[in-house]
Amino acid sequence: MRLxxxxxxxxFRRHAAYRGATVAGVFTNTVWGFMIAYVNLALFSSQARxxxxxxxxxxxxVWLTQGMLMTVAxxxxxxxxxxxxTGDVATDFQRPVDFQGYWLAQDLGRAAYHALxxxxxxxxxxxxxxxxxFPSHPVTWLWFLLSLCAAVCVSFSLRFxxxxxxxxxxxxxxVISITSFAFxxxxxxxxxxxxxxxxxxFRVLAVLPFASMGQAPMxxxxxxxxxxxxxxxQVFWAAALLALGRLVLRAAERRLVIQGG
Amino acid sequence: MDAITFxxxxxxxxxxxxxxxxxxxxxxxxxxxxxxPSSGTxxxxxxxxxxERVALARRIGVxxxxxxxxxxxxxxxxxxxxxxxxxxxxxxxFQRNLATFVDLLDLGPFLGTPVRQLSLGxxxxxxxxxxxxxxxEVVFLDEPTIGLDVESKGRALDFLAALNRERGTTVLMxxxxxxxxxxxxxxxxxIDQGRLIFDGPVAQIRECDAERTLVxxxxxxxxxxxxxxxxxxRAVGRRQWLRFRRNRVSAAALIAQVAAVAPIVDLAVEGxxxxxxxxxxxxxxxxxxxxxAG
Amino acid sequence: MxxxxxxxxxxxxxxxxxxxxxxxxxxxxxxxxxxxxxFMDFLVIGAIFTHLPRLAGxxxxxxxxxxxxxxxxxxxxxICVGALDAFPQIIRDGGFxxxxxxxxxxxxxxxxxxxxxxxxxxxxxxGAILAYSIAHLHVTWSAPKVAMLASTLVTGPLIFGSVxxxxxxxxxxxxxxxxxxxxxxYGGSFLTSYPINVFAGWLRDLLAFxxxxxxxxxxxxxLVLGRPDPVGLPSFTPLLTPAVAAxxxxxxxxxxxxxxxxxxxxxx
Numbered sequence: 001m002r003l004x005x006x007x008x009x010x011x012f013r014r015h016a017a018y019r020g021a022t023v024a025g026v027f028t029n030t031v032w033g034f035m036i037a038y039v040n041l042a043l044f045s046s047q048a049r050x051x052x053x054x055x056x057x058x059x060x061x062v063w064l065t066q067g068m069l070m071t072v073a074x075x076x077x078x079x080x081x082x083x084x085x086t087g088d089v090a091t092d093f094q095r096p097v098d099f100q101g102y103w104l105a106q107d108l109g110r111a112a113y114h115a116l117x118x119x120x121x122x123x124x125x126x127x128x129x130x131x132x133x134f135p136s137h138p139v140t141w142l143w144f145l146l147s148l149c150a151a152v153c154v155s156f157s158l159r160f161x162x163x164x165x166x167x168x169x170x171x172x173x174x175v176i177s178i179t180s181f182a183f184x185x186x187x188x189x190x191x192x193x194x195x196x197x198x199x200x201x202f203r204v205l206a207v208l209p210f211a212s213m214g215q216a217p218m219x220x221x222x223x224x225x226x227x228x229x230x231x232x233x234q235v236f237w238a239a240a241l242l243a244l245g246r247l248v249l250r251a252a253e254r255r256l257v258i259q260g261g
Numbered sequence: 262m263d264a265i266t267f268x269x270x271x272x273x274x275x276x277x278x279x280x281x282x283x284x285x286x287x288x289x290x291x292x293x294x295x296x297x298p299s300s301g302t303x304x305x306x307x308x309x310x311x312x313e314r315v316a317l318a319r320r321i322g323v324x325x326x327x328x329x330x331x332x333x334x335x336x337x338x339x340x341x342x343x344x345x346x347x348x349x350x351x352x353x354x355f356q357r358n359l360a361t362f363v364d365l366l367d368l369g370p371f372l373g374t375p376v377r378q379l380s381l382g383x384x385x386x387x388x389x390x391x392x393x394x395x396x397x398e399v400v401f402l403d404e405p406t407i408g409l410d411v412e413s414k415g416r417a418l419d420f421l422a423a424l425n426r427e428r429g430t431t432v433l434m435x436x437x438x439x440x441x442x443x444x445x446x447x448x449x450x451x452i453d454q455g456r457l458i459f460d461g462p463v464a465q466i467r468e469c470d471a472e473r474t475l476v477x478x479x480x481x482x483x484x485x486x487x488x489x490x491x492x493x494x495r496a497v498g499r500r501q502w503l504r505f506r507r508n509r510v511s512a513a514a515l516i517a518q519v520a521a522v523a524p525i526v527d528l529a530v531e532g533x534x535x536x537x538x539x540x541x542x543x544x545x546x547x548x549x550x551x552x553x554a555g
Numbered sequence: 556m557x558x559x560x561x562x563x564x565x566x567x568x569x570x571x572x573x574x575x576x577x578x579x580x581x582x583x584x585x586x587x588x589x590x591x592x593x594f595m596d597f598l599v600i601g602a603i604f605t606h607l608p609r610l611a612g613x614x615x616x617x618x619x620x621x622x623x624x625x626x627x628x629x630x631x632x633x634i635c636v637g638a639l640d641a642f643p644q645i646i647r648d649g650g651f652x653x654x655x656x657x658x659x660x661x662x663x664x665x666x667x668x669x670x671x672x673x674x675x676x677x678x679x680x681x682g683a684i685l686a687y688s689i690a691h692l693h694v695t696w697s698a699p700k701v702a703m704l705a706s707t708l709v710t711g712p713l714i715f716g717s718v719x720x721x722x723x724x725x726x727x728x729x730x731x732x733x734x735x736x737x738x739x740x741y742g743g744s745f746l747t748s749y750p751i752n753v754f755a756g757w758l759r760d761l762l763a764f765x766x767x768x769x770x771x772x773x774x775x776x777x778l779v780l781g782r783p784d785p786v787g788l789p790s791f792t793p794l795l796t797p798a799v800a801a802x803x804x805x806x807x808x809x810x811x812x813x814x815x816x817x818x819x820x821x822x823x
C-alpha cells in the first residue's frame with residue numbers, strides 16, 4: 001500500500017514541476033470559461049430555467065467543468081501507448097508491481113495536483129465575476145470529492161483501454177484523436193450541460209460511462225435529485241472498466257510474449 | 262564572447278577549437294547570420310551576415326553536428342531534390358554535383374532510404390552533401406564529426422580536403438578532435454572563454470612543445486638508465502621511456518648515449534599528444550607554453 | 556518565369572505533403588475526427604436552439620451562416636498555418652538555426668513544414684453547415700452580398716492566420732510549449748461562431764477593435780443579412796474587412812520579424 005501512495009506522490013510531483021504550463025493552462029481555462037459562460041447567459045436571457053437548471057446552475061456548471069477538465073483528463077494521454085511503441089513496456093511488465101495499479105496510482109496523484117492548481121483558480125476567479133451556486137449542505141462537498149475520485153477512475157480506465165490498443169494498432173494517433181474528441185463531448189465537459197441536450201439523447205448519454213466523468217460529479221455538486229444513483233453508477237462503471245482493463249491487459253501481455261517484444 | 266579578430270582568405274581551411282563553452286558555436290552562428298554580434302563587424306564573402314542573411318545564405322553552406330538539415334521522414338534523395346529548388350541550383354549542375362558526392366561519399370546504397378533509418382555516419386555524409394550541393398563559396402562545419410566512427414570520419418575529412426583542393430571552397434570547421442584538425446586544416450585558431458588565444462599553423466603549436474619521450478626496447482631488461490639531459494626515466498621489462506627536452510639535448514645525442522650503455526633493439530621518439538599541448542594552452546596561455554619550451 | 560521566385564517555396568510544400576501520405580490510417584481517422592468535431596460543435600448550438608427560437612436575436616440558420624463561415628475560415632487557416640503547432644519544438648531543439656541558414660524566409664519555412672491535408676475535414680463539415688444554412692435563410696441575394704461571402708474565404712483565414720502567428724510569436728521570448736496560443740486559436744474559432752452581441756461589452760470591443768476576429772465572419776454576415784450592427788458601428792463597417800485583413804497581416808509579419816530579431820540577438 002505504501003508503494004501506491006509513493007507512486008501517487010510521484011504522479012503529483014511530476015506535474016508540479018511544470019509550473020509554466022500550469023499557469024498557461026489556467027489562463028486558457030479562464031478564457032474558455034468566459035466565452036462559454038456568455039453563450040450560456042445568452043441562453044438564459046429569454047428564459048429563467050432550462051431543463052431544470054437556472055442561470056446560476058449553468059454558470060457553475062461551465063466554470064466547474066473548465067476547472068475539472070485537466071483533473072479528469074479525458075483526452076490525449078499516450079504514456080502507455082508510447083512505451084508500447086518504443087518497446088519499453090516489456091520492462092514494465094517485468095517489474096514486481098501491478099501494471100494497472102502502477103499507472104492508476106500515478107494518475108490519481110496527477111489528478112490531485114490538477115484539481116488543486118488548475119481546478120480551483122478559475123472557479124475562484126469566476127466566483128468574483130459571476131454568481132455561482134455552491135452547495136447548500138456541507139456534506140455535499142464530501143460527496144463531490146468522492147464523485148470526483150470516481151470520475152478520475154472512470155477516465156483512467158477508459159484511457160487505459162485506449163492506450164492498450166497500441167498493442168494491436170501500430171499507429172495509434174488516429175484512435176487517440178477520435179477518443180480525445182469524443183470523450184469530452186460525451187461526458188458533458190464540452191461546455192453546456194448534457195442535460196440541455198434533447199431529453200431522449202440525454203437519457204441515453206446519462207447511463208454511459210462517459211457521463212460519469214463529467215455530468216455526474218457536476219450533478220452531485222449542484223445537488224440535483226438522484227445523487228445516490230448517480231454515484232453508484234459511477235462506482236459501477238469504474239469497477240467494470242477497470243476489470244475490463246485487466247482482461248485486455250492479460251491479452252496484451254500474451255501478445256507481447258508471442259511477438260517477442 | 263570577448264574579443265575575436267581574424268581574417269580568412271578564400272580557399273583556406275581553418276580549424277577552430279576550444280573547450281566547451283568557449284564560444285566556438287557562437288562564432289559560427291555569428292558568421293552564418295544566426296546571431297547578431299553585439300559589437301564589431303562580421304563579413305563573410307564581403308557581405309554582412311546579420312543584414313544580408315538571405316543573400317549570403319545562397320553562397321554559404323553549413324553543417325551542424327547536432328542539428329539536422331535533412332528531412333527526417335523522407336528518403337535522402339528527396340532532401341537533396343528539395344534543396345536543389347530551395348537554392349535554385351540548375352539541374353545539370355545539380356546532377357553533376359550529386360554524382361560527384363555520391364561517388365566520393367559512397368551514398369549510392371542508401372539514397373532511397375528515409376533519413377530516420379540511417380546510421381549517424383550515413384546521416385553525416387548526407388548532411389555534408391546537403392550543405393554543398395549548391396556550390397557554396399564558404400562552408401562552415403560545427404562539430405561535424407561528433408559521434409562518428411573512424412571510417413565515416415575519414416571519408417568526411419577526405420571529402421572536405423578534395424573539395425577544397427578542386428573547387429577552392431573555403432572551410433571553417435569547429436571541432437574537439439585535434440587529430441581531425443591536424444589532418445585537414447593547415448591553420449588553427451584556438452579560442453578560450455570568448456577570446457582568441459592562438460592563430461597560426463598547427464606546426465607552430467608543435468614547435469612550442471619541446472617535450473619529447475625516447476622509447477627504447479633493449480636487448481635485456483635493465484634498471485632505469487641514468488643518462489645526462491634526461492628529466493625522467495621509467496622502465497618496464499625491456500622497454501624504457503626517457504623524457505627530455507629537445508632544446509636542451511638532441512635525440513641523436515641521447516640515442517648515442519643509451520646505445521653506449523645498453524644494446525638497443527628498437528626505438529621511437531614521441532612528442533606530446535596535441536590534446537595535451539592544447540590543454541596546456543588553455544591553462545597557461547601561449548606565453549606559458551613558450552616559456553616552458555625555454 | 557514568375558514561378559522561379561516561388562520555386563523554393565513550392566518544393567518545401569511538396570516535401571511536407573509527401574511525408575504525410577506515409578501514415579494512411581491515421582490520416583483517415585484524423586480527417587474523420589476533424590469532421591465529427593465540427594459537426595458536434597454545431598450540435599451543441601442546435602441543442603441550445605431546442606430551448607429557444609432565437610439566440611441573442613439570431614435564428615438557427617443565421618447562426619449557422621456565421622458558424623459555417625467561421626468554420627471554413629478556421630479550417631483553411633488550420634491547413635495553411637497549422638504547422639505553427641510544431642514551432643515551439645523547433646525553437647527548443649535548435650532547429651530554428653537550420654532555417655536561418657537557408658535563403659528562404661523563416662516564417663514561410665515554419666508554415667510550410669506541415670501542410671496538413673487531414674485538416675480538410677473541418678473545412679468540408681463547416682462547408683456543409685454553411686450550405687444548409689444558406690438554403691434555409693430568407694435572404695435576397697445580390698452581387699455585393701455574394702462577393703462579401705466569397706471574400707471571407709480569403710480575408711477570414713488571413714485574419715485568423717495573422718492572429719495565430721502573433722499568438723505563437725511569444726515562444727521566441729518564453730521558449731515554452733506554446734499552449735497559451737490555444738486560447739487564441741481554438742478560442743478564436745469558438746468566438747467567431749457566435750454573434751458578438753452574445754458576449755459582454757469588453758469582449759465585444761476586444762473582438763471588434765483589438766483582435767479583429769469579428770471581421771472573420773460576424774461583420775461580413777451582417778452585410779449579407781442586411782442587419783444593423785447592435786454594437787453601433789456604421790453600416791459600411793463590413794466593407795472594411797479587406798483592409799482589416801491586410802492590416803493584420805502586416806502587423807503579424809512585423810511581430811514575427813521582431814521575434815526573429817530577438818532570437819538572433821540572444822541566441823538559443
